[in-house]
Amino acid sequence: MSKSFKALGLAVSALALTHLPAAAQTKVTDQGISASEIVIGTHQDLSGPIKGWGVPVSNGMKMAVEEINAAGGINGRKLRLVTEDSGYDPKRAVLATQKMVERDKIFAMVGPMGSPTVLAAQDILLDAGVLQLFPLTAAEFTFKFDPAKPQERLKFNNLLPYVESTRAALKYMMEWKQFKKPCIMHQDDEYGKNVLDGFNQQLAAMKATPASITSYKRGASDFSAQVAKMKSDGCDLVVLGAVLREPIGTMGEARKLGWDVTFLGATPVNVLEVPALGKEVVEGLYSASGFEIPYEDTAKGKVKDWLANYKKMFGSDANTQAIIGYNAVMTFAFYAQKAGKDLTGQKMLDALESGEQFRDIFNSPPTKFSKTNHLANTVTQVQQIQKGRWVLVKDNLMF
Amino acid sequence: MRFLFKTDYEDDIRLFPHSGYFVSYGILFALLLTAPYVLSSYLMSQLVFVCIYATVGVALLILTGFTGQASLGHAAFLAIGAYTAAYLQQFDVPFPVYFLAAGLLTGVVGALVGFPALRLQGIYLVIATISFAFIVEEILARWESVTHGNEGMRVKTLYLFGTAVSRDSPAFYFLCLAVLVLTIVGALNLLRSPTGRAFVAIRDSETAARSMGINVSLYKVKSFAISAAITGLAGCLFAHKLSFISPEMFTLQLSIEFIIVILIGGTFSLHGAVLGAIFIVMIDPFLTYLKDDMPGLIAGMAATMGAGSERAAHIQDSVAAFASLNGLKGAIYGIIIVLFVLFEPLGLYGRWLKIKLYFQLFPLYKRATFKRQKIYVKSERNR
Numbered sequence: 001m002s003k004s005f006k007a008l009g010l011a012v013s014a015l016a017l018t019h020l021p022a023a024a025q026t027k028v029t030d031q032g033i034s035a036s037e038i039v040i041g042t043h044q045d046l047s048g049p050i051k052g053w054g055v056p057v058s059n060g061m062k063m064a065v066e067e068i069n070a071a072g073g074i075n076g077r078k079l080r081l082v083t084e085d086s087g088y089d090p091k092r093a094v095l096a097t098q099k100m101v102e103r104d105k106i107f108a109m110v111g112p113m114g115s116p117t118v119l120a121a122q123d124i125l126l127d128a129g130v131l132q133l134f135p136l137t138a139a140e141f142t143f144k145f146d147p148a149k150p151q152e153r154l155k156f157n158n159l160l161p162y163v164e165s166t167r168a169a170l171k172y173m174m175e176w177k178q179f180k181k182p183c184i185m186h187q188d189d190e191y192g193k194n195v196l197d198g199f200n201q202q203l204a205a206m207k208a209t210p211a212s213i214t215s216y217k218r219g220a221s222d223f224s225a226q227v228a229k230m231k232s233d234g235c236d237l238v239v240l241g242a243v244l245r246e247p248i249g250t251m252g253e254a255r256k257l258g259w260d261v262t263f264l265g266a267t268p269v270n271v272l273e274v275p276a277l278g279k280e281v282v283e284g285l286y287s288a289s290g291f292e293i294p295y296e297d298t299a300k301g302k303v304k305d306w307l308a309n310y311k312k313m314f315g316s317d318a319n320t321q322a323i324i325g326y327n328a329v330m331t332f333a334f335y336a337q338k339a340g341k342d343l344t345g346q347k348m349l350d351a352l353e354s355g356e357q358f359r360d361i362f363n364s365p366p367t368k369f370s371k372t373n374h375l376a377n378t379v380t381q382v383q384q385i386q387k388g389r390w391v392l393v394k395d396n397l398m399f
Numbered sequence: 400m401r402f403l404f405k406t407d408y409e410d411d412i413r414l415f416p417h418s419g420y421f422v423s424y425g426i427l428f429a430l431l432l433t434a435p436y437v438l439s440s441y442l443m444s445q446l447v448f449v450c451i452y453a454t455v456g457v458a459l460l461i462l463t464g465f466t467g468q469a470s471l472g473h474a475a476f477l478a479i480g481a482y483t484a485a486y487l488q489q490f491d492v493p494f495p496v497y498f499l500a501a502g503l504l505t506g507v508v509g510a511l512v513g514f515p516a517l518r519l520q521g522i523y524l525v526i527a528t529i530s531f532a533f534i535v536e537e538i539l540a541r542w543e544s545v546t547h548g549n550e551g552m553r554v555k556t557l558y559l560f561g562t563a564v565s566r567d568s569p570a571f572y573f574l575c576l577a578v579l580v581l582t583i584v585g586a587l588n589l590l591r592s593p594t595g596r597a598f599v600a601i602r603d604s605e606t607a608a609r610s611m612g613i614n615v616s617l618y619k620v621k622s623f624a625i626s627a628a629i630t631g632l633a634g635c636l637f638a639h640k641l642s643f644i645s646p647e648m649f650t651l652q653l654s655i656e657f658i659i660v661i662l663i664g665g666t667f668s669l670h671g672a673v674l675g676a677i678f679i680v681m682i683d684p685f686l687t688y689l690k691d692d693m694p695g696l697i698a699g700m701a702a703t704m705g706a707g708s709e710r711a712a713h714i715q716d717s718v719a720a721f722a723s724l725n726g727l728k729g730a731i732y733g734i735i736i737v738l739f740v741l742f743e744p745l746g747l748y749g750r751w752l753k754i755k756l757y758f759q760l761f762p763l764y765k766r767a768t769f770k771r772q773k774i775y776v777k778s779e780r781n782r
Contacts, residue, residue: 047726084687085728090641090648091448095684098441103691116551119643124567188540189647190549 026150028345029129032107038074038343040332041082041106043096043121044113048088049218052244052273053321054113057136058083059314060325061111066313068333075341079333082106086117093117094124101128107345108133111328115139115190126151129345131352134158134328138165138267139190143375156352158331158367158376159324160290162191162241165267166198167205167399168380169288170239173264174206176394179237181211183230185223185250186241188215195241195266202399211235216246227253231261240265247285248278255281262286264382272319275385285385286393291364292381293320293390302361327360331367334358365396412591414584431576435569441684443572447640448680449673450575451633456660456672457582458629463658464666465590466622467602468516471654472528475535476627478649479505480634485552485644486545494559501635502628509627513620532654539646551645554638566640575636582629583669589625590669598622663739665746674747682735686728694719745769 032039042061045054065081073079082104084096093112100106101124108131112118115137122141125132131154135142138161145152173179184199186192192215203210212233214226227250230238238261240247247269254261263285265274270289274282294303296317306326310318335358336343339351358367365379381395401419405411415421435443455473462468480501487497512531519527539546546552557564557571564570589595597618600608609615638644656679664675698715702708721727743750749769757764 047729051726083723087729090643091680092683094641095441095444095448096687098444099684099687102439102441116643116645116648119551119553120641123642127567188549190551190645193549 026153026349027129028131028154028349029107030345031105031130033077033343035077037078037080038336039080039082039104039106040108040110040329041084041097041100041104042109042111042113043084043086043093043100043117044111045088045117046083046085048086050088050114053136054085056316056319056321057111057113057325057328059310060318060322060327061329063310063313063322064326064329064333068329074333074336075343077343079329081110081329086113088114088117090116090120093121097121097124101125101130106130108332108348110134110332111136111325113137118142122155126154129154131156131345131348133332136324136328138162139194145374147372153349153374156369156374156376158327160267160288160378160380161375162194162266163198163201164378164399165288165290165380166195166239166241167202168378168397169264169266169286169382170199170202171206171399172382172394172397173237173262173286174202174208177237177262179262181233181235182208182237182239183210183212183214183233183235184239184241185214185216185226185230185246186239187243187246188217191243191268192241195239198266199239199241205399216242221245221249223250223253226250227257227259231257231259235261237262237264240269242266243268244271244273245277247274248282251278251285252281264288267380270320270383270390272317272390275388275390278385279388282385283388287383287385287390289381289383289390290379291323291360291362292383292392293323294318294362295389306361323362327362327364330360331358414587435572440567443569444567444640445680445684447566447572447575449676450572450579451636451640452657452660452676452680453673454575454579454582454633454636455630455657456664456676457579457586457669458626458633459657459661460666460669460672461586461589461598461629462622462626464661464671465595465602466598466619468619468622469521469525469658470528470626471525471651471658472512472532472535473626473630473657474649474651474653475532476505476509476630477634477637477653478535478539478644478646479508479627480631481554481638481644481649482539482546482552482634483631484635484638485554488555494557498632498635502632505631505634506624506628509630510620510624512627513623516623517616517619529651529654532649532651536646536649539649546646549646551643554642554644557639566642571639575640578632578636579673582632583673586629586669594618594621659736661746663736663746665748667745668748670748670751671746674751678747682732683728686731690722690728693722 042058044058045051046058061081065079068074069078082100084100086093086096097109100109109125110133113136118135118137119141122132133156135157136159138159140161142155143157145155170182174182182203184196186196196213199210212230212235214229216223216226223246240250240263242250242265247263247265251263265285265287267288267290270287270293272293274285294307296304296307299307307318310322335351336348338354338356339347352369353371355368355370365377367376369376378398380397382393382397383390384393401417403416434446455477459470459473462470483501483504484497487500512528516524516527540549564574597608597613600611600613601615601618605615660675660679661671662675663678664671664673694715697718698711701714702711706714739746753769756768
């Protein structure tokens with residue numbers, strides 16, 4: 001090889017080397033961090049179709065902020081939370097996000113609510129270098145990222161995804177009780193589709209076939225047709241890709257027909273409202289879940305105080321949604337603390353990707369991220385309603 | 400006060416009746432052209448949404464305001480436009496082509512909806528358009544091979560003449576503005592043509608229109624098709640602005656928003672579409688602004704009026720707590736709309752005309768000048 005070729009080769013490789021890290025560099029903003037405070041933002045549905053989630057989540061977030069500030073803040077900086085109402089409207093979510101990035105100068109977006117709303121506003125955050133942390137949608141786009149697109153590294157999620165949790169819970173139930181004819185009834189939207197995907201994938205992996213697949217429109221209150229069909233199809237396990245009222249309606253209908261069948265809900269079924277409203281109708285319902293729901297009279301230590309504080313602050317009992325909101329802010333605070341006194345965007349990103357474990361007070365599976373994995377965990381539990389309460393059946397489930 | 404003497408037909412249909420129009424619209428246009436270099440991208444986003452909503456508003460005005468056919472199905476037309484664009488974009492079809500295709504396809508669907516609507520009037524037509532919207536929503540959720548069902552579709556960045564036009568760039572704003580301006584000019588031209596006059600005649604009295612030799616069915620279908628096509632074009636821009644579309648975004652709620660645009664703006668003039676769109680899009684950011692800044696302002700006022708700093712801080716906290724009550728914004732929004740319907744049925748543009756006339760005639764203004772005369776709802780008695 002001639003000298004000039006070598007020189008050319010060296011020059012090219014040097015050029016390539018200097019360009020490679022530049023291409024993979026993620027731009028992270030330092031805005032919103034001052035000597036005395038850190039500003040974070042969130043958009044919630046406080047007045048739209050899923051305000052049953054948005055309101056307690058934002059309550060939980062507020063409570064976490066007050067607790068952190070009362071304890072002296074994060075490395076001496078107080079936390080300020082800006083909450084905007086999106087009403088589950090993507091247009092308003094986009095505007096709210098731009099407002100928070102530009103006017104309020106938020107450092108990170110923590111726990112924004114809903115799939116279409118989060119997705120429509122996502123690019124605005126990433127382009128501005130604002131972290132998108134722990135959105136309240138378990139869809140894949142909130143944690144899967146393309147290493148070739150450096151700004152996508154700003155996405156992190158700690159919510160148990162529906163596909164994975166459904167698979168883990170279904171696998172456990174199928175192996176435990178030897179069901180032969182699993183069926184599913186799912187909500188006719190993006191969430192229900194995720195549960196259906198998890199159901200189908202797991203059955204395919206276990207070489208089983210679904211006996212019946214039915215769906216319902218969001219907001220439906222009559223499930224007699226679906227239940228009659230599943231009964232005639234001979235189902236022995238019914239997976240519910242449903243939310244809150246539907247498990248009650250479906251199980252009530254099954255009882256009316258005298259049909260004795262096992263029900264397994266996806267994670268959104270695992271909320272206090274289901275046994276509270278369903279009473280004896282939902283007795284025996286199984287559900288996939290991420291963590292145990294604490295009850296005031298059986299809770300101990302920190303959790304007991306937490307429940308009492310929540311009730312004092314908001315005049316209502318804490319629920320799963322409130323815990324998720326509270327944990328979102330607490331997880332942020334944990335990693336911001338780890339990032340150190342001279343907090344910057346880059347240091348926050350490094351802290352999040354450091355692999356350091358965050359453990360909450362509710363004994364949930366630990367939260368941990370890495371440079372390649374931005375989803376906290378997929379560890380699932382199965383719980384059952386016994387005597388009007390959610391009781392843990394089995395934890396540490398994977399598929 | 401200026402008196403316009405119309406001496407021939409041209410005077411009557413002129414788009415700019417006198418030189419004052421050139422001055423005021425020239426200034427407005429100059430402001431709109433400089434806006435992206437002055438305003439933040441938060442405000443620019445609002446302006447983009449105003450352009451898109453106003454385009455739909457103009458479409459709805461042609462159908463509802465000028466032809467007298469109410470529709471609660473325009474969210475479906477918007478969806479068809481948005482999905483056509485998103486679908487064709489996957490195959491690297493250039494923007495001008497899928498933009499026009501979105502308009503064309505939506506127009507064809509609009510005409511098809513127009514046919515069964517020929518036999519329906521008033522409230523029954525509204526019900527028919529609502530059911531059409533439900534059918535479209537259902538198809539979008541079911542036809543997974545094309546629409547990806549409930550998962551929704553990502554809409555990629557727009558490429559125009561080989562350059563990327565990001566949804567927050569000034570270029571995208573200019574695009575939306577151009578579409579709006581062309582739509583308005585087109586609509587103005589349409590309305591001063593025989594077709595436009597036929598629309599108005601149908602609105603005022605179908606029987607009279609028919610007796611004058613107007614083919615009522617043909618013009619109704621035309622009106623539906625034109626209105627739907629314009630909405631389809633707006634749908635394409637809407638999809639690009641949001642960068643993601645899913646069936647649950649095009650619900651009855653959105654159709655109602657569009658109706659509110661023209662009710663608040665005023666159903667008798669195209670100005671209403673723009674004013675109504677400004678109201679609908681900007682009321683929410685405006686209330687947010689109040690929520691953020693009012694507590695501080697009120698506390699400042701209290702302090703200057705002699706309240707102690709502790710008292711002022713207390714006032715600030717309680718105002719802030721009140722302002723961030725869940726659902727307060729929705730309530731304010733609702734109250735404003737109710738007040739409009741009760742006290743200003745001519746909408747924002749009607750109010751503007753009244754204010755203008757008040758100053759022009761000062762001190763001779765008569766309140767009865769704007770007494771309700773003939774608007775389309777009233778003329779339904781003469782079918």
